Amino acid sequence: MVARMQLNHRMRLPEAKKYVADKLKVSTVDLSDSTVMRNLREELDIGCVEAIPGLAKGLAAKARIADLLDIKIACVEKLKDKMP
Amino acid sequence: MSKIRTRMGDGSVVEVTPDELRNELVTGSEDAADKGQVPALDENEVDKLVEIFSAPWRIVGVEPGHEVPLTKDETACTLISSQLSSGAHLPISREAAIEVFERVFAFDTMELGWIDYSFKPAKPMVSLDQVSIERLLATTVFPVLYGAMPNMGLYYTPDGPFTNPADLLPLMKMDEAREAEMNAAELCREDMVYMCQRFDEIGADGIDFDTTASAGDADFWATLKTVEELKKTTDLGIEVGMSGEFILGMHGEVEYDGQRLAGLFPHQQLKLVEKAGADIFGPVCNTKTNKTTPWNVARAATFVKEVTKTATIPIHVNVGMGVGGVPMFETPPIDALTRASVAMVEVAKVDGL
Numbered sequence: 001m002v003a004r005m006q007l008n009h010r011m012r013l014p015e016a017k018k019y020v021a022d023k024l025k026v027s028t029v030d031l032s033d034s035t036v037m038r039n040l041r042e043e044l045d046i047g048c049v050e051a052i053p054g055l056a057k058g059l060a061a062k063a064r065i066a067d068l069l070d071i072k073i074a075c076v077e078k079l080k081d082k083m084p
Numbered sequence: 085m086s087k088i089r090t091r092m093g094d095g096s097v098v099e100v101t102p103d104e105l106r107n108e109l110v111t112g113s114e115d116a117a118d119k120g121q122v123p124a125l126d127e128n129e130v131d132k133l134v135e136i137f138s139a140p141w142r143i144v145g146v147e148p149g150h151e152v153p154l155t156k157d158e159t160a161c162t163l164i165s166s167q168l169s170s171g172a173h174l175p176i177s178r179e180a181a182i183e184v185f186e187r188v189f190a191f192d193t194m195e196l197g198w199i200d201y202s203f204k205p206a207k208p209m210v211s212l213d214q215v216s217i218e219r220l221l222a223t224t225v226f227p228v229l230y231g232a233m234p235n236m237g238l239y240y241t242p243d244g245p246f247t248n249p250a251d252l253l254p255l256m257k258m259d260e261a262r263e264a265e266m267n268a269a270e271l272c273r274e275d276m277v278y279m280c281q282r283f284d285e286i287g288a289d290g291i292d293f294d295t296t297a298s299a300g301d302a303d304f305w306a307t308l309k310t311v312e313e314l315k316k317t318t319d320l321g322i323e324v325g326m327s328g329e330f331i332l333g334m335h336g337e338v339e340y341d342g343q344r345l346a347g348l349f350p351h352q353q354l355k356l357v358e359k360a361g362a363d364i365f366g367p368v369c370n371t372k373t374n375k376t377t378p379w380n381v382a383r384a385a386t387f388v389k390e391v392t393k394t395a396t397i398p399i400h401v402n403v404g405m406g407v408g409g410v411p412m413f414e415t416p417p418i419d420a421l422t423r424a425s426v427a428m429v430e431v432a433k434v435d436g437l
Binding site: 002003004006007008010011012013016028029031032033046047049057058059061062065073074075077078 | 148149151152153154155187190192193221222223224225226227229284286287288289290319321323363364395396397398400434435436
């Protein structure tokens, strides 16, 4: 998520971390805490490293990330264009 | 007196005393300061590097909270290619390899690229790469980029249509050589714009231009013009990764926005990359194999610190085989690699690797 804010919104690292941390309602230090983030990602259903049945994966996870971070993700927009 | 175990730029082990270590760091930084006309590292920064290199552990890391994201070049060749890309040649698809990078190696982004990782040979296969990226965009969560090298040299004979300047220059055919370079640059630009727009069509998150300026100043010009065009016509995030710390003046008179490109160092390259509209800049500092890793890392950190000081876009320094202070060896030793990485984060203040 921090990398997305850098790549698609040109944010330097402190700004990118703060943006994501604020949206996730955690501290910037928590962003790199694997224990915090593993639980949070499952709770927010935005994609986990392990394959857990029923949890959002791939495009579904990215759609939820786009909504959470209030950004557009190109492939999610392409999917919306394809929806009947 | 206890010795500190470190490496040479070729990867071989060497031991230095604490005084020798500090001297290596200072002289490495002074070399960069002299070449690039940038400030050398101050005493606190040298102390930090002494701390990093004196640590007795094989692997070192950043302080908690200082972690940075990663972008990567050369796609998943580490897994699927052969020695020509320092690869393990695992019999898995490119798509599976990229998913391994996300789920097993915990990378923050990845790029897909053609196995012959330059724009010119990849162009005929663009529709195959498009569907590969589409498949990855559906199955992964992290940003997926398309990566390739401008590699403008492929547009010269025998691989391309324009007479190789290396054949013209010894004949003192300077004008013909420059014309060939600019013709190659224009065709390279056209191909890169064409390909990148195909990836925008299918929703790729971005493009990584790898080893930009490998064929010199005209190669850099072609990439800057491509970035400029893509930022006007697509939604792609764009990363420009360089090939060397110094733009070779193969042409000598190419300019971008009134600035001559030959001879530019990383902090000067940055300004043009920003002007073209890129989103991430990846500076390169080349490792000298006959110098120690501390010398090389201090030198690289000095160049990169000047980049991060004035950057308005994220800086993802190249830290890998032969760049960023890391030894020039196809399996870079992890003690040197982690120390170079930590130095870039803690001293050069980069936004990513």
